[in-house]
Amino acid sequence: ANIIIDGPNGYHSEVIIGIQGFWRDRPEQANPYGEYNIKLVREANLDAVAAALGETGLVKVLPSSSSTDKKATSKPAKLQMHTVCQTTSQSGIIVNVTPEDLVHLDADFGVNCKEFKDIVANDDSAGPIAGVNHITKNVLNVLPNDTLEGVVVTASDVIITTVTPNEFLQLNSDGSVDVLPNAPVGTLTLVYQICEADATSNCDTATVTVTIEAPVMTVTASPICVNDVPYLDYTVTPVNFTPANGVSITWADATNKVVTTMTDLPLSGRVLWPGATVDANGKGTDWPGWIFQNNQWIQAADGFEGLRPTANITVSLNPSETITVNYPPSEPFCTARPTFAIVANDDNGGPISGGTGATNVVNVYTNDTLNGNAINPADVTLTTVTTDPTGALTLNPNGSIDVKVGTTGGTYTLTYQICENADNGNCDTAIVTITVIDPAPPTPVDAVDDTYSNIGCNTFGLVGNVLSNDFKGITRANLELVTFTLLTGSNNNVKTDPNITFDALGNVNVSSLTPAGTYTYSYRICDKLSSENCDTATVTIIVLPNGVTNIASQACNDDSTLLNLANLLPEGTPTTGTWVDTNNTNALQGSTLNALGLALGTYIFEYRIKDDKCPRTIALNMEINDDCKVLPCGNIVVHNAFSPNGDGKNDVFVIDSIDDLTCYPGNTVEIYNRWGILVFETTNYNNETNAFDGTSRGRTTVKQSDGLPTGTYFYILNYKSLNGNNEVQNNKKDGYLYLSK
Template sequence: DNCSTATVTVTVVAAPIKAVNDVAGPINGIVGGDAGINVLDNDLLNGVKVTPSDVKITSTPNGPLTVNTDGTVTVAENTKAGEYTVDYTICEVLNADNCSTATVTVTVVAAAIKAVNDVAGPINGIVGGDAGINVLDNDLLNGVKVTPSDVKITSTPNGPLTVNTDGTVTVAENTKAGEYTVDYTICEVLNADNCSTATVTVTVVAAPIKAVNDVAGPINGIVGGDAGINVLDNDLLNGVKVTPSDVKITSTPNGPLTVNTDGTVTVAPNTKAGEYTVDYTICEVLNADNCSTATVTVTVVAAPIDAVNDVAGPINGTTGGTIPSVFTNDTLNGVPVNPSDVVLTSTPNGPLKVNPNGTVTVAANTPAGTYTVDYTICEVLNPNNCDTATVTVTVVAALIDAVNDVAGPINGIVGGDAGINVLDNDLLNGVKVTPSDVKITSTPNGPLTVNTDGTVTVAENTKAGEYTVDYTICEVLNADNCSTATVTVTVVAALIDAVNDVAGPINGTTGGTIPSVFTNDTLNGVPVNPSDVVLTSTPNGPLTVNPNGTVTVAANTPAGTYTVDYTICEVLNPNNCDTATVTVTVIAVQPDSPSISIVKTAVFNDRNNDGFAQVGETITYSFLITNTGNMPLSNVTVTDNLSGLVLTGSPILKLEVGETNSTAYSATYAVTLLDIQLGLVTNKASVTGSTLNGTVVKDDTQVEMVLNEEPIVLPAVNCVIEVYNAVSPNGDGNNDFFRIDGLECYSENRVEIYNRWGVLVFERDGYNNSDKSFKGISEGRVTVNQSEGLPTGTYYYILKYKDNEAKGHEKAGYLYINR
C-alpha cells in the first residue's frame, strides 16, 4: 500500500498534411464542364494519399474555375482560351486546423472555327447590289453552323465586291461583266485570334443593250450639217433609255452621212438630193463587247437658186476691162452664190462676154454705147436646178492728159538718155498711159528730141544750160483725143579734175622731159582726152608745162625739189577748169659704186658636252654674203687663210643688188693641241666679186673662237661711214633694216629714201640703226600711203651728216629691197 502516484503527460500532434498543385486541360472553352481531375488524387495525409472522408475541401471560385467539395474542378461555359488558376485548401477532419493549400492550373482552348468558300451570281453589273448570299450560312464554329453573334467578319473590298459585317455581299453598280473574288475572315468573338479565311466568287453579267433604227429629214443638201436627231434618243440599255456616257458610238461614214460620237448625225455640205443611210453601233462602255447596231435614214433636198439681173458701167471703151462677178447678187439657198457651187453658161454678145468665173469682159477698143448679154447659172450639185439673168453695160470714151516733165541735171559731154519717159506721168482714163494706147509726136528743139517711145535724148557735147521741147500724145482708138506737154531738161558741165603730179628723180645735168600731166587728170570721171581741154601754165624756175601736158626740166638744174602749176579748162565749157601742181625732184647722179660684205659666224661643237675643247672637236663656220653696192656682181668667191680648215662650196654665179646669200659656202675646222694651248682659234675669211665691166670688189671678216666659250664675231668699231645697201625686211633677223655703220659717231644726221619715180618714201633725223631706222615701210608724205610695206625693187638714198667740226657731208646711192 506503499504507493505513489504520478502523471504521465503525452503530447499528441496532428499528422502532416500536404495539398499538391494540380494541372488540367486542354478544355474546350465554349463547352467548359469537368476539368478531368480530382485535386485529392495527389494530396497526402500522414504521408499517404488522402482519404476523402478524412479531409474537408474549401475553395473560393476564381474566374471560370470552381474546385468542388468532392475535389472535382469545373470550368464555366464560354470561357475564353487561356490558362486559369484557382486555390483550394484541405483541412484534417480530426484536427480542423491541420490544413494545406495548393493551386489548380487549367488550360482552356478555343473551339475549332471554319470559314467556307462561297459562290454567287449571275448579277447584273449595271444594277449591282446584293449578291444574294450570306457568307456565314456555311461557316462553322465548334463543328456547328456559326451563330452570327459569336463571330466578327472582316474583309477588304476587292474591285467591285464588298463583304459586309453582317455576312451579306454587295456588288458595286456599273461593274464590268466577269468573275470577281473577295476574301473575308471570321474571328471568334470569344477568342479574337481564333480566325478562318474564305473566298467569295461572284459572277457579274452585262445588261441587255438595244440600238433602234432612226429616220431624219428633209435636210437642205447645200447646207448639210446636223440632221436634227440623236440616235441615242430611242436606244435602250438595261431596258431604259441609254445614258450617253454609258455607251460608245462607232460608225463608218457612208456617203454624205456621219454618225458622230455624241450621237448626232451630220450631213456633208453640198450633198446631192436623195435618200441616204448609215449604220452605227453602240457598245456599252462598261462591257466593250456588249453591242447593238441600227440604221439611220436621212432625206436630202435641193436648195433654191436665183440669178438676178446686173447693170454695170461706165466702162472706158479704150481699155475695155472686166466687170465684177455677176454672182455678187445671185443667191443659192438664200445666200450669195459661191462660184464653185454653180456652172455658168453664156453666149457672148457683141463686145460683152460673161466668163465662167462670173466676171464680164468688155473688149478693148469698144465704141461708147449700151450693151447686153444673158447668162444662166445651174447648181453643180443638182444640174437641173437653174436660173437666167441679163447683164447691161454702158461703155464711154477715156480722158487723156499729157503732163509737163522735168529732167536733169544731164552731163552735157555724154548727152544721151535724159533719164525720163514722158509717158510715165501721162494719164489715160485717169491712170498711167499704156504706150501702145497712144501715139507720140514731137519736133526736136535744139539738142533735145522726144522719141516715139517716150524717151528723151540729149545730143552729145551739149553746152551747159536749160532746154525745152514740146510733145503731143493722141489716143490710138480716138485719133483726135490728144494732149500736149513740155519737157524741160537741165544740162550741166562734166566734172573736171586736175590731179597733182610727182616726178623724178631727174638727172639735173641732162634735164629731160616728164610724161604728160594728163595721165592722172580726169574729165567726167575718165582720163582726159587732150583735145577736150585747153592747158595753160606759167614756167617756174627750171620747169615748163608744155601744151601737150609733158613737163620739161632744164639742163644743168641743181639738185632739189621744184614745182610748177598748170590749169586745164574744158573746151565745151571754157569756165569749167581745175588747177594742179607738178613736183619734180632733181638729183645729182652718183657714179657706179660696187661693194660687197661678208659676215663670218663660228660655232664650237662640244661633242662630249664636257664644257672644254678637246683635240679633234670641231668648229663650224657659216658665211653671210651681201651685195651692198649698186651694181650686180658675178663669180662671188669665198677664201679663208686658216690652215687645216675645210672650205666647201662653189662661187655664186650672180648676186643681185641688195641680195644676200648664206648657203653657198660653209667650213669646218678640227681643233689642234696648239689651239688648245693658245686658248683660241683666229682666222679671216675674204669674199670677192666682179661687176659686168670687170671691177673686182672685196671684203674681209675675222672671227676669234675662244675655246670653251660661245662663238663671237668681232666687229670693227670706227667712225668710217659704210652703207649696206640691201634690205630684206622679212623678219628672219638678217638685213631686216637699212644699216649704216659708223653713223653712231655722227648723231646730227638725216636719211632720205626715194622710189624710182622720185617719190619720198622715208625720211628721218638722227638715224641710229635701231628705233630710228628704215625697215622697208613707207613713211613718206606725198602720194604714198604711210605704214605700207614697200614693194621689192631699187630705191635711191641720200645721207646727210655733220662731223665733230660741224662740217656737212653728203652720201647718196642706190638701195635694193628684196622680200
C-alpha cells in the first residue's frame, strides 16, 4: 500500500497507487462527512511506480555503515536500477469532507524520485618498488578492481580524489599511481575516493598500499691499457629498477677530492682515464700526471695527478657505489704513460795501440739519452746488431768497448742497439768506430827486488805492491803494460807461509796470524807487447814476534763464586779477544773461572787478541789459595787450674774457643770463693783483655791489688751457641777452679 486513509465512522482504506499515479474512492456509509487522515507511505512499490513513471534525477542509496557488502564488486539483486523517492510535500494530509463537497475532494502529494547505482572502491597494493631518485610512473591503477553496478569503472564514470595523501605517492586523474622521487624504504599508503560522475554524493573510499625497497645495482670496473693509453672498462647492472637517466662516474683522489665527473654514460662501456687524451687514430697525446717540458716528459701536477696510482670512483645511476681502482700498470707492451724519446748517438775512439789493445776505449752509453736524460744502463737492453767481422772489437754489457791485444792497425766498426726495458719496441741504433795503430818496438822490463821488514803490531795487512819499483823502459810498470806472475820455487831453504798472499795486482798482504820469521818469494813481470821481454825479482818479508802483557790475581778454591776474568783485564782492552786455558784446568768457560776445588798453585790463562793490525796476548797469572776456607767451631773447654804469678805461663783462667764470637756470640763468667762470695764476674770473656787473672772484681775482704789467695774456687760459665739452623742455643758449664801462686 502506498496510501493509507483513515476517516469517520471507522473508515479505513489502503491503496496502491497505480500506473496512473492517482486513486479515487466514494465512501458507502450513510454519513461520509468528517475529517479524513491521508498518509503517503514510501515503500518499494513507490519506487517501482516512480521508476515506471519515468522519474529522473537518479541517486543511489548507499548501504548502511554496518553492511558487510559495502565493497562487494557484485552484489545480489542490484543489477537493476534503484529508484528512491521522497515526498516534497507533507507526508500526511488531513482533509475535512463536508456536504458542500458535492463532487470530490482532491488531496495531492509531491514526490521526487532519483535513481542510484551500486558503487564499490576496493583496496589496491603494489611492490616492492625501488625508491629511486626519479618518478616511477603507473606502479598500479586503482580503477580496474573498482565497480559501478558490478561493472568495472572507467575514468569517465567517476570523479577520483585523494582523501588521505602521501608525500611520496601521486594519484592521477586516470586512476594511475606514481611513486615520487626518493621514496623511503618501507610501506606507503594513500586513501582515495571515487564518486559517481553524475551523482557526486554517491561515493566510496579505498586504500592504496605501496611497498618501497632500496634500489640495487651491481658495478664492475677494470682499468685497462690500450696502445699505451689508460682506460676504464665498466658495467652497471640495475637489479630492481629501470633507470631513467644515464650513468655518472665521479673521479676523486685518495683524499676524496673530486677531480672530474663524467655524465650521461651508457650502462656499460670504456672511458678514457681523466687527464688522458688521444688523437684521431687513438694514439695517446697526454697522460694524467705528466707534462712535456724542455723536450722531455716529466711527472708533475696537471690537475689529474691525484688519480694515480689509485682513484676513488663513484658510479651513480640511481643509487651510488664508490670503489677504488688502480691506474693501469706500466708493462713493456703497454706503458700507460708517454713514449720516451730514445736516442743512440754514434761513438768514435782511438787511436789505440794494437799491440797492447785497450779496455773501455769508449762507452756507448755516454752520449745516449732516454727522455732527454743520460742513459741509466738498468733502464735499457743493449745488443750488438752488426758485429766487427775481425773480432777486434768487443761490446761489453756495461756499454764499454774493448780492443783485442795484438790488433793490427786500421779502422774497426760495429753497430749496436739500445731498447727501453719498460716500453717494448722503443729502440734506436748507432755505430761505433775505433781507430787502431800498430805498436812501437818493445822497451826493456826491469823487476826490482823488494824488502818489507819490521812487520808486526799495526803493520800487518797490505805491506806494499811489488810493481811499485818496477819499470818498463822509463815508465813505471803497471798491469796495463806488463803481466805479473808469482813464482813457486823448489828451493827448500826458502821459507814461505800461507798467511802471506800476493794478489793478481801485485799487492802483498801479511796476516797477523803469520809467525815471526823471514820469508822469501820470487815473481816475474813480462811485457804485454812481447811475451819474451821479461824480468824476475825477489821479495823478502821479515815478521816480528807478537807482544805479551803479564797480569796477576788470586782466588780461593773453597769459594764457589764465579769469577769473570774480563774484569781483571787492563782498562781499554778490546772485547773481541779469546780466553785460552793454557794449563787445561777445565775450570774456564769463556771468560768465567770456577776456582772451586782447584789444587793450590799458580795457573796461566791467556787472553789472545786477534787484531789484524796488532795481535797480542795478555797472560793472567792466577794464584789459587784456600784463604777463604771456613774452619769448624772449636769445643768449649774449661782449664780449671792456673797460676797467676807473673811468669808469663798459665797466668789467666783459660776457656778454649770462648773468644770465637762467630760460633759463640755471647757469654758471662762468675767466680766464687769457698764461702760463696762472688770474687769475679764479667760478660764476653775472651781469655786476653777480659780474663780472670786472680784479681778480685767482686765483694771480698782481700785487697784487689794483692790478688786472691791460693785456694779452690767455684766458676759458673753461661754461653750462647748456634745450632745447624743458625738458631741461638743457651748453654751452661760450672765446676771447681784451683788458683795457685
